[in-house]
Amino acid sequence: MTGPAALAEARPPERRVRAYGVGRPGWSALVIAVAVIIATPVLAVVLDGVGSIGASTPPRGLAGMVVTTLALMLGVGAGSLVVGGGLAWLVTAYRFPLRNLLVWLLVLPLAMPAYVLGFIFLSVFDVAGPVQSFLRSAFGAGVWVPEVRSLPAAVLVMSLSLYPYVYLLARSALIEQSAGTYDAARTLGASRGRALRRVLLPLARPSLAAGLALVMMETLTDFATVQYFNVQTVSVGVYLVWKGTFDFHAATQLAVLVLLFAVAVLTGERALRGRARYHQHGGRGQGLQPELLRGARGWAATAACVAALAAGFLIPVAQLLVWAAGQLFSDASALTDARFADYLVNSLMVAGITAASCVILSMAIGHAIRLGGGRLVSFAAQLTTFGYAVPGAVVGIGVLLSFAAADDALERAGVPGGTGLVVTGSVLGILYAYVIRFIAPAYQSVSASLEKIPPTVTFSALSLGAAPRRILGRVHFPLARPGVAVAVMLVVIDAVKELPIVLLLRPFGFTTTSVWVYELARENFWEKASLPALVIVAVAVVPVFVLVRQTRRNESLGILAKEVRP
Amino acid sequence: MTARAEGAASGPGAPVPPALVLEGVTKRYGSARGVEALDLSIRAGELVTLIGPSGCGKSTTLRLVAGLERPDAGTLSVAGSVVADARSFVNPERRRVGLVFQDHALFPHLTVARNVEFGLDRLSRGERRSRVGELLDLVQLAHLAERYPHELSGGEQQRVALARALAPRPAVVLLDEPFSSLDESLRAQVRRDTVATLRDTGTTGVLVTHDQTEALSVGTRVVVMNNGVIEQADAPEVVFERPASRFVASFMGDADFLPAHVHRALLTCEIGIVSTVPGWADSDVDVDVVLRPHEVALRPAADATARVAAVEYHGAFVLHHVRLASGRTLRSWQPHDVRYPVGTAVAVTVAAGTSPTLLVGDRAVTSPPADSLGLGGSAAREAGSPDDIVPTEVPR
Numbered sequence: 015m016t017g018p019a020a021l022a023e024a025r026p027p028e029r030r031v032r033a034y035g036v037g038r039p040g041w042s043a044l045v046i047a048v049a050v051i052i053a054t055p056v057l058a059v060v061l062d063g064v065g066s067i068g069a070s071t072p073p074r075g076l077a078g079m080v081v082t083t084l085a086l087m088l089g090v091g092a093g094s095l096v097v098g099g100g101l102a103w104l105v106t107a108y109r110f111p112l113r114n115l116l117v118w119l120l121v122l123p124l125a126m127p128a129y130v131l132g133f134i135f136l137s138v139f140d141v142a143g144p145v146q147s148f149l150r151s152a153f154g155a156g157v158w159v160p161e162v163r164s165l166p167a168a169v170l171v172m173s174l175s176l177y178p179y180v181y182l183l184a185r186s187a188l189i190e191q192s193a194g195t196y197d198a199a200r201t202l203g204a205s206r207g208r209a210l211r212r213v214l215l216p217l218a219r220p221s222l223a224a225g226l227a228l229v230m231m232e233t234l235t236d237f238a239t240v241q242y243f244n245v246q247t248v249s250v251g252v253y254l255v256w257k258g259t260f261d262f263h264a265a266t267q268l269a270v271l272v273l274l275f276a277v278a279v280l281t282g283e284r285a286l287r288g289r290a291r292y293h294q295h296g297g298r299g300q301g302l303q304p305e306l307l308r309g310a311r312g313w314a315a316t317a318a319c320v321a322a323l324a325a326g327f328l329i330p331v332a333q334l335l336v337w338a339a340g341q342l343f344s345d346a347s348a349l350t351d352a353r354f355a356d357y358l359v360n361s362l363m364v365a366g367i368t369a370a371s372c373v374i375l376s377m378a379i380g381h382a383i384r385l386g387g388g389r390l391v392s393f394a395a396q397l398t399t400f401g402y403a404v405p406g407a408v409v410g411i412g413v414l415l416s417f418a419a420a421d422d423a424l425e426r427a428g429v430p431g432g433t434g435l436v437v438t439g440s441v442l443g444i445l446y447a448y449v450i451r452f453i454a455p456a457y458q459s460v461s462a463s464l465e466k467i468p469p470t471v472t473f474s475a476l477s478l479g480a481a482p483r484r485i486l487g488r489v490h491f492p493l494a495r496p497g498v499a500v501a502v503m504l505v506v507i508d509a510v511k512e513l514p515i516v517l518l519l520r521p522f523g524f525t526t527t528s529v530w531v532y533e534l535a536r537e538n539f540w541e542k543a544s545l546p547a548l549v550i551v552a553v554a555v556v557p558v559f560v561l562v563r564q565t566r567r568n569e570s571l572g573i574l575a576k577e578v579r580p
Numbered sequence: 581m582t583a584r585a586e587g588a589a590s591g592p593g594a595p596v597p598p599a600l601v602l603e604g605v606t607k608r609y610g611s612a613r614g615v616e617a618l619d620l621s622i623r624a625g626e627l628v629t630l631i632g633p634s635g636c637g638k639s640t641t642l643r644l645v646a647g648l649e650r651p652d653a654g655t656l657s658v659a660g661s662v663v664a665d666a667r668s669f670v671n672p673e674r675r676r677v678g679l680v681f682q683d684h685a686l687f688p689h690l691t692v693a694r695n696v697e698f699g700l701d702r703l704s705r706g707e708r709r710s711r712v713g714e715l716l717d718l719v720q721l722a723h724l725a726e727r728y729p730h731e732l733s734g735g736e737q738q739r740v741a742l743a744r745a746l747a748p749r750p751a752v753v754l755l756d757e758p759f760s761s762l763d764e765s766l767r768a769q770v771r772r773d774t775v776a777t778l779r780d781t782g783t784t785g786v787l788v789t790h791d792q793t794e795a796l797s798v799g800t801r802v803v804v805m806n807n808g809v810i811e812q813a814d815a816p817e818v819v820f821e822r823p824a825s826r827f828v829a830s831f832m833g834d835a836d837f838l839p840a841h842v843h844r845a846l847l848t849c850e851i852g853i854v855s856t857v858p859g860w861a862d863s864d865v866d867v868d869v870v871l872r873p874h875e876v877a878l879r880p881a882a883d884a885t886a887r888v889a890a891v892e893y894h895g896a897f898v899l900h901h902v903r904l905a906s907g908r909t910l911r912s913w914q915p916h917d918v919r920y921p922v923g924t925a926v927a928v929t930v931a932a933g934t935s936p937t938l939l940v941g942d943r944a945v946t947s948p949p950a951d952s953l954g955l956g957g958s959a960a961r962e963a964g965s966p967d968d969i970v971p972t973e974v975p976r
Contacts, residue, residue: 036648038671470679471686473648473672473685475687475698476671476673480673480701488698489687
């Protein structure tokens with residue numbers, strides 16, 4: 015009897031419950047403590063900045079700084095949008111000579127920090143550089159040239175080094191997200207042009223907005239590059255006020271201003287993205303088929319791509335190599351300069367400790383979330399990652415403020431001298447600020463790996479009598495190792511490249527490779543800066559290659575599928 | 581509030597406490613319903629199946645027992661010790677509750693032997709090794725001890741998961757739809773092996789399933805849940821033949837319902853006299869009668885008012901949908917060689933010997949409702965067996 019009954023009663027399996035366990039007080043408390051530690055400096059900046067309004071005179075030229083910051087951000091944003099968006103469009107919609115190679119090479123400027131590109135630009139175009147020398151010899155000493163150390167030049171340099179953010183996001187939006195929708199539009203009778211305008215571009219808008227936001231945040235956080243160009247942004251203001259006058263309140267007030275800019279950027283991104291969350295992953299299809307550009311038009315497209323690549327990466331690298339070679343030939347001791355090794359060791363040590371701290375904290379947070387613990391723990395975990403969106407100047411001032419407060423508290427508690435020179439005299443402040451800034455990418459890759467572990471695996475381990483700590487060591491950590499490796503790499507590289515925070519927080523006499531490059535470049539010792547700059551570029555190229563390889567693997571699969579299809 | 585689960589399994593004389601006891605266990609998720617006042621007692625060595633539609637609360641029940649959720653009210657005991665009540669909560673790793681999941685959830689970075697060994701870290705090395713060997717022999721996987729999970733078939737993975745769960749000798753093993761990820765062809769064999777292993781080791785098991793056949797054929801007892809409450813917890817044949825509610829009747833197998841009337845112990849409905857109802861001699865009451873397709877007989881009759889409305893061929897059986905004069909439909913299983921064309925006039929009767937379940941409201945009744953004694957005299961209670969199993973309370 016049950017035979018036919020079963021036939022008649024075949025039912026779909028029940029929906030899986032994705033919720034985790036009931037949580038553990040200890041682990042949950044740890045996450046909340048990390049969140050508090052990470053949020054404290056930024057909170058301190060806001061409280062001190064807002065609380066001290068009127069207590070000290072605002073720094074001179076405040077209005078000018080705000081206007082300059084606004085102009086720089088809008089300029090770099092527009093520049094990156096034109097260059098990055100335009101190139102993404104070119105390589106996606108058209109086929110032309112060298113296109114397949116250029117698709118990947120165009121990402122390379124990501125490995126060229128703006129503060130390196132900036133001094134190379136100055137060396138070429140400034141008064142003493144080859145371009146102006148040539149102009150003077152050709153047209154006489156009185157020939158007019160635009161001011162090189164100026165806002166437009168800063169916009170140009172930063173756009174060239176930051177456009178890959180827009181390029182990458184726009185390109186992935188154009189090829190991945192909208193293939194199915196584009197196909198649907200074409201089958202509904204839309205022409206290629208109409209499908210582009212009415213479907214692809216609106217669908218790419220959120221990605222463009224995200225890329226633009228990244229570019230603007232990077233612009234806002236910079237206060238080294240812009241100083242080459244005598245551009246006084248608010249971030250520069252924070253740095254100069256702090257280093258020049260050690261006036262806490264004035265510096266924090268400016269830092270609050272920087273924070274407001276950051277909030278404006280993020281709000282703007284939200285608004286641009288609108289309510290539309292175009293994250294289509296299921297939409298498979300042919301998508302946009304690139305159109306062949308023939309003859310001169312094709313070569314013009316190639317030239318446009320090569321120009322951006324040359325200006326943003328090839329020429330600067332060539333220049334660095336020429337300088338470095340010249341140095342080595344004239345004075346082979348340059349490489350054996352003790353400072354070279356010392357500063358590199360400093361960079362790597364700080365980066366290594368930062369990476370280890372970020373990964374350990376990320377792992378602990380991810381583990382606590384898998385044990386459950388509810389909204390508060392999830393919120394705290396979210397909170398730990400917001401530092402990535404806080405400009406370096408704000409984080410730096412916030413760390414100084416928090417440590418000063420800790421000092422006061424200790425002294426009041428009867429410890430003479432408080433923490434002493436622990437902060438200003440050691441790299442502790444730099445490490446603290448680095449963890450705040452870089453825990454987000456670490457957490458993202460670690461938790462991406464952790465999320466691939468089915469919750470049932472964690473539950474099984476629990477039911478087999480394993481306590482949370484044993485699960486962390488025997489199950490979660492071994493299974494999350496790929497994510498841990500990526501996290502370490504990302505943080506180390508970001509930390510080696512990082513400049514503003516070290517400038518603000520380094521103890522007297524502590525120099526890293528990036529600081530050295532900046533100092534040499536500011537004194538116009540271009541040749542001397544070339545070797546450490548090359549080291550930084552070489553380090554920064556690594557993640558770009560990894561990134562390219564990953565995307566390439568995915569995409570070549572897509573291309574393969576397209577070719578196999580009749 | 582619902583069918584009382586067969587409690588007091590271990591009387592005062594029994595030395596072994598029940599493997600699992602739920603008393604008034606309640607879990608609510610905001611406005612959404614979780615489970616409400618669950619009462620259930622499972623004897624050591626019993627294999628209980630837990631079944632119900634999606635969202636009925638069976639997964640929540642499992643998570644509560646495993647310690648992955650904290651109950652809002654009630655008491656949960658495993659092997660005689662309280663693991664969750666209003667004041668205390670024992671973490672899952674200290675509960676002695678084993679888990680086997682649909683996706684097997686093996687540790688992908690550990691070999692089969694290491695997977696089984698994972699829960700044995702409190703034993704000495706020698707004890708661990710012999711226990712692992714014992715379990716791999718039990719599930720006949722000794723030859724695959726050094727393989728990694730991804731090198732195993734689905735059925736083998738399932739056996740490893742079972743061996744791993746049994747290794748620390750849990751008081752109760754919870755199996756969450758352990759066969760539904762397996763191929764249809766493989767499922768029956770793996771199910772037989774699993775049940776045999778559980779029986780051979782005397783393991784207490786709770787098997788969650790959405791498959792009615794599985795629930796009826798595997799369990800020594802079937803717990804039917806709906807909407808967060810236990811509708812019935814009884815032996816399989818009782819659940820099928822004496823469903824406690826309208827829901828159980830229609831969920832566990834096919835059932836049609838017809839308005840009926842009991843008068844002087846005679847049950848009548850649209851298709852005529854169905855049966856006699858012993859013990860209802862004094863009643864005069866409206867009820868609903870539950871008719872399953874195998875209980876409904878058909879016979880072509882030119883003067884009949886019922887018509888065959890649709891015919892479905894199911895291989896061994898042919899399912900006839902019959903429209904009665906009132907417009908209600910009944911279903912009837914006919915042997916594979918009987919097929920009445922659509923439109924045939926048929927006389928509908930109930931197969932001889934059928935004593936169908938009666939419903940008042942949505943609950944099954946075995947004795948006349950107290951307020952329905954229209955004929956005077958006292959309600960003679962049926963002196964017989966099923967009374968103590970099927971709930972008799974007045975519907976809500």
